[in-house]
Amino acid sequence: MGLSGQAKRYYFSYSLSCNWDSVLFSHEFLIVPESPSPLLGRDILSKVHASVFMNMEPSLSLPLVEQNVNPRVWADGKSVGRAQNAIPVVVKLKDPHVFPHKKQYPLKPEVKEGLKPIIENLKEQGLLIPCNSPCNTPILGIKKSNGKWRLVQDLRIINEAVVPLHPVVPNPYTLLSEIPERAKYFSVIDLKDAFYSVPLAEESQFLFAFEDPTQPASQLTWTVLPQGFRDSPHLLGQSLSRDLQNFNSSEAVVLQYVDDILLCAETEEACSRASEDFLNFLAGCGYKASREKAQLCQQSVRYLGLIISEGTRAIGPERIKPILNQPLPMTLRQLRGFLGITGYCRIWIPGYGELARPLYKLIAETQQAQTDKLVWSPETQKAFKVLQTALLQAPALSLPTGSEFNLFVTERKGVALGVLTQPRGPHQQPIAYLSRELDVVACGWPHCLRVIGAAALLAPEALKIINGRNLTVLTSHDVSGILNSKVNIWMTDSRLLKYQSLLLEGPVTKLKVCGNLNPATFLPEKENETPDHDCSQFLTLNYAAREDLKDTPLDNPDMEIFTDGSSFVQDGKRKAGYAVVTAEQVLEAKSLPQETSAQLAELVALTRALELSKGQRVNIYTDSKYAYLTLHAHAAIWKERHFKTATGEPIKHFREIERLLTAIYCPKEVAVMHCKGHSRDGSKIAEGNHLADCQARKAALYETPSLQTPLIWTGPVEQERPQYTEEELERYEKRGAKITDKGWLQSEDGRLIIPENAQWKILKGLHQSFHLGAESTYQMVSRLFEGKNVMKTLKNIIKRCEICQKNNPKTEKLAKSGLQRSGKYPGEDWEIDFTHMPKANGYSCLQVWVDTFTGWIEAFPCRSEQAKEVIKILIHEIIPRFGLPRSLQSDNGSAFKAAVTQGVSKALGIEYHLHCSWRPQSSGKVEKANDIIKRHLRKLTQETQDKWIKVLPIALMRARTTPKKEGLSPFECIYGRPFLRTDIVIDPEALELTNYVTQLSAFQQTLTELREKTPDPASESSRPLFEPGTEVLIKTVGSGGPSLEPLWEGPYQVILSSPTAVKVPGIDSWVHHTRVKRWHPDQN
Known part of the structure; x- marks a missing residue:
């Protein structure tokens, strides 16, 4: 009720932090727009301990309580x-x-x-x-x-x-x-x-x-x-x-x-x-x-x-003010200081860990570049500004004064996010906003499990703040249900035990499921909302090898199968085998090649069990956690990554795993269960697993068929009888061939005749014994065997042999090499490189720059091969003397790939081109310059007996005045006159300066036109080397010492391809065509 006598509705503001002289307090102000001036009410006067004096000049006093104080x-x-x-x-x-x-x-x-x-x-x-x-x-x-x-x-x-x-x-x-x-x-x-x-x-x-x-x-x-x-x-x-x-x-x-x-x-x-x-x-x-x-x-x-x-x-204003006034840090120390100040205030900033992540990434990149100077990108600058402004919006948090507390948890982009609250009536009062980054292992889990990891990270932080009082963790996922079910597929036993002891049995008193959390407040958007999915069903459908694959036994199955693989060493030799059995009979038990590991044997056993139960409803038991997890957890991820690791290399046993994931669809219905190995508790499962284990060990003791991976070829006669077609029998009998006691056709000259359906198997065994070329193998075969299209089969076998492909040199026709990039005027384009030198006066290397238009060489002694040395030369030497380059070229050295080098180049508008790795010819001009400088330095140091650093200017003079293929030296291309004085040269005073510069520009333009007329062999065909998706082998990089490792590694899938190079996952740079060859997979 106001002075007008009419009732009006006004509203209070949010609780604001106030500062009156030295007194700090919070107050909710009544907002009355019609009031001609702010009014001090009794409530605010009492908060500041004000005394009101009735005189012409009223004053405010804040009496200090000091009575009876010593x-x-x-x-x-x-x-x-x-x-x-x-x-x-x-x-x-x-x-x-x-x-x-x-x-x-x-x-x-x-x-x-x-x-x-x-x-x-x-x-x-x-x-x-x-x-x-x-x-x-x-x-x-x-x-x-x-x-x-x-x-x-x-x-x-x-x-x-x-x-x-x-x-x-x-x-x-x-x-x-x-x-x-x-x-x-x-x-x-x-x-x-x-x-x-x-x-x-x-x-x-x-x-x-x-x-x-x-x-x-x-x-x-x-x-x-x-x-x-x-x-x-x-x-x-x-x-x-x-x-x-x-x-x-x-x-x-x-x-x-x-x-x-x-x-x-x-x-x-x-x-x-x-x-x-x-x-x-x-x-x-x-x-x-x-x-x-x-x-x-x-x-x-x-x-x-x-x-x-x-x-x-x-947060007090004395903490907010320096953060808001902080300019953009330029060094690591300044950025760490900024993060230290904001980190103290992190519980007031929702999602602090997510907001600050780009800045921590910037610190890591700068440290990797071995420099102290920061190179800011738009993303990192935005993160810096967001953190500054976040403090202006920081709310006043409640003190943890109750006995019951709630922790709302979610996860986003690998960061655990949450808010600790205490209930106040129907509302939740925030006590602290919490955020921490998940570890690398947890980041690879499905979202439902990442939320469990987030809860396990944030709960201990919350318990510290509330001093161990009752805590309820709320998420939009069924944490309790997952921890009590199949989460052991993804987690180690120690991690699972840690999570269960903390969230199910430890200081966390309750786990509750709530609705989806608001991404801004981390509180539920609606009260009593049910989760929008079933976590267990989601994990099963999205990450198993087959949608209806179960990990619990089927009711009334057609078959119950037990599998096991075995690999052990006996008498100095590795033995391996597998077995597929039921409770009553052995379905299959065979030996495997000697190099087979236990994991691979288990994979083969499970694959054969699936293939043998085609069209059936089957329960399969295996004691291999590796094979079990492949089907139930890792299948979807590996398929999505095309069976590649994070580095782009093929996963171990990827071909066997690919076959396993194909075989999973053979049964009509299937459940694959993991059982404890070597258990003798008398149960049906334990007895079946024991039978499979015994049969696998027995099978491993059989001699491995020599045709699979023989080291000494014993011939095919001792193997199973050959199967000839009627056409083959008729054709060879007309030529006088006879059938031996073992069922082989033998020609008149005593050679065995190989049927076409057995050629691949027999000739492959022979090739694997010697790994010779097609001609040498054919000469060996022709003395023993006869058959149709033997040479063609041999070429196909050798072409697809994995050992030969990874160790033989490349035989494919080389693609035409392209012309190297060149500038169109002096100082436009430079090639850069470091070359090692004997240590002199603390300098151990030379940083060499070559102008690709004129061939002009610059060389600067350096103490290290770091990015800061490259930037120092660019800023202090090249740009002041030659102008701002349009582009720079270099190999893939760490100093050139560093974020700081790339960032400075981008900031200056310079295009940076990195050459193919391990292809020195791509940097041919600067590599040749290195050789020229070292050759002159060797001669000069031997003549003068001085250190190379003293005679370097003379070596550069010789390199700059040496004529090139056009008959001109770099000196002449730059200055338009010979280096040595001669009477033939026109006196420069006879020419005006303007005319001299004009003629020099015209000469350089003529030189540019002459070089542009040189054809580029690679441009004659713009067709890429390989189609994307093609599998190729990459030549390995030698360690510099003796090695018996394969010469080629892979296979890799081609992502991008040009006429001279390819891009594959796991290798950052482009790979030149001379280090690439097509992969031919084996075929049975």
Whole structure:
């Protein structure tokens, strides 16, 4: 009801953090647009402890509660406190025989004058005493904004030399959870020069000596804990904590963080009495507090950079302001500092881990480039700005004052996201926004399982904040159901046990399913919403090899099969075999080649079981976790990746796995179960598995058929009888062939005749014994055998032999090589390379630049092959002397591929072209320049007996004045005149400067036209080498030493192809056609 007498509706604002002089508080303002000026109500006046005086000039006063307080507790700036009960601190060296010392930095006279009164005051109080010490550390003088000076001692070498103590300092977030729920009034007391209140043991004082700037050739040392010593904070905290144990107050709770103390009380009177008692207690213990920083009996106070009020905490303006004013960091140290400041405030920023991820990635890329300078991309700049603005929108979080808490969890892009809340009526009050990045293993899981990993990551963080009280974890996924079912498919037993102990049996009291979470608040969008999918069904349908594949037995199956594979060493030889059995009979048991592993044998056994149960309803039991997981978990991922690893290489046993995933569709219905191996509990499953195991071991002892992988060929006569067609029998009998006792046709000259249906099997066995070429193998075969199209079959076998393909040289016709990229005017395009040199004056390599238009060579000695060296030469040498290049070329060296090199080039608008890896000819011009420079340097160093670095300019002069194929030297192409003076040369004074430049440009244009007329062989056919999807082998890169590894690796699938190179997964750069050949898969 207003002055008009009519009722009107107005609204309150959100709770805002306010600062009135030195008083901090939160307030909800009534918004009345018609009010001519802001009005101070009784509620806000009481919060700031205002006194209203009725006079012509009203003023506001904030009385300080200091009644009955011992005045000795307040620091006067002249004396420091001395803790009466503190135990002298003993500091021990790691090596008692090594005394750290560092020379004093030179100090300016004004610094010495500024430090003199400080040191004199400390000496008068006995904090500094004269000494003669083997240790010494430098001191600095820092000028404050008020014109006074601060004494700073550089104790880094002492911190490294002494035995470190484990820091016992409370977590700020955990500490604030101890604030009572009903606390409304607070006092903050900051101890003044608190480190000086703890004495240093006499035997440890010599460690902290420094040169006295007021008296030459003398030293001073501390008798108390010095500032800058690593262990000073927690040593002080422990000493003060022991004293505070003797302070008892029934009206207030005391919280301590090092030397910052917070008192919490329910009423103003109780807070006042407790503050007076506590200050008197501090005075009795010998401590001194800062009067300027004290905040007594207030409803809102600053503590640890936060604004604490009844039930809430918010970020203080002193923390937000430096973050908002932070310019874009240019070095690693600056960026780490920014992330450190924002990281302290991360619980106020929803999804902090996701927002900051590009910046952490930038740090990793910069470290990999071995530089300190940052190269910002639009994505990282956006992340920096988003983090800055996120703090402006940071809400005031609730203090954890209840007994029941909720943690809402989700996952996005590999980052665990959540919000910790406490219920307040029908609403949830946020306490902290949590975020952490999932580990590499968890990032590869399906989304349902990643949410479980997120819950397991964030729950311990939440429990720290709420100090172990009751916690309920809510997600939009059935966490409990998954953990109790088939999650062991994806997780190791140790990880599963960890998750179950934390989420099902540990401190987390409840797991609940809620609706989908709002991506901005991480709270449910609707109350009591049911999940939109069944997690178990989702995992089964999307990640199993077959949609209806089950991991529980079928009812009334047609068959129950047990499989096992075996691989072991006997008498120095590996034996391998597999078996497929039922409870009553052995369906199949065979030996496998000697190199077969146990995993491969299990895969073969399971594959044969599926193929033997075609059209049946079957239950299959295997004790192989590898084969079981292949069907139930990994199949979909491997199919999607085309059976390639993350590096682009084929997965192990990929052909056998491909056959297994095809065989899974043979049965009408199928359930594949994992059973415990070598169990003899008498159950039907255990007995069936034992039978399969025995039969597999028996089969492994059989001789492996020699035709599969023989090392010495024994011939086909001992194998099964050949099967000839009627046409073959008729044809060869007409030519006088006879049938032997073993069923073979034998010609008149004694050679066996191979039927066409057995040619591949027999000739492949012969080839695998020797791995010879087609002609040599044919000559060997023609002496023993006869048959139709034998030579054609042999060529096909050798063409598809995996061993030969990976070890024989490339026989395919080479594609035509293209012309190298070249500039159209001087300085437009450069080729760059590093070449190693003998170490001289600290330089161990040359950075060589070649102008591709003129052939002009520049070479710069370098101490290392790092990206910063490339950028320094580009910025300080090439651009000032030759202008901004249009493009640069280099090989795939780490200095050239580095993000900082690529980033600087992009920022300057320079196109950067990386050549094919392991193809020096692609960088032919700069490689030739390397050889020319080294040849001249060898001659010059032998002539002059000087180091190469001194004669380098003469070597460059010789290289620049050597004529090229056009009959012109690089010097002439640049300057338009010969290097040597001669009378034939026209006197430059006879020509005007304008005409001289015009003629030089015309000459360079003619040179460009001449080079453009040279045909490019590769451009004659724009057809790519291979179609995308073609499988190829890539020539391996030798280690430089003797090796018997395959010469070719793969196969790889071609992603992109040009007339001269291909791009394959797992290899970053393009691969030149000379290192690529087509892969021909084997066929049975």
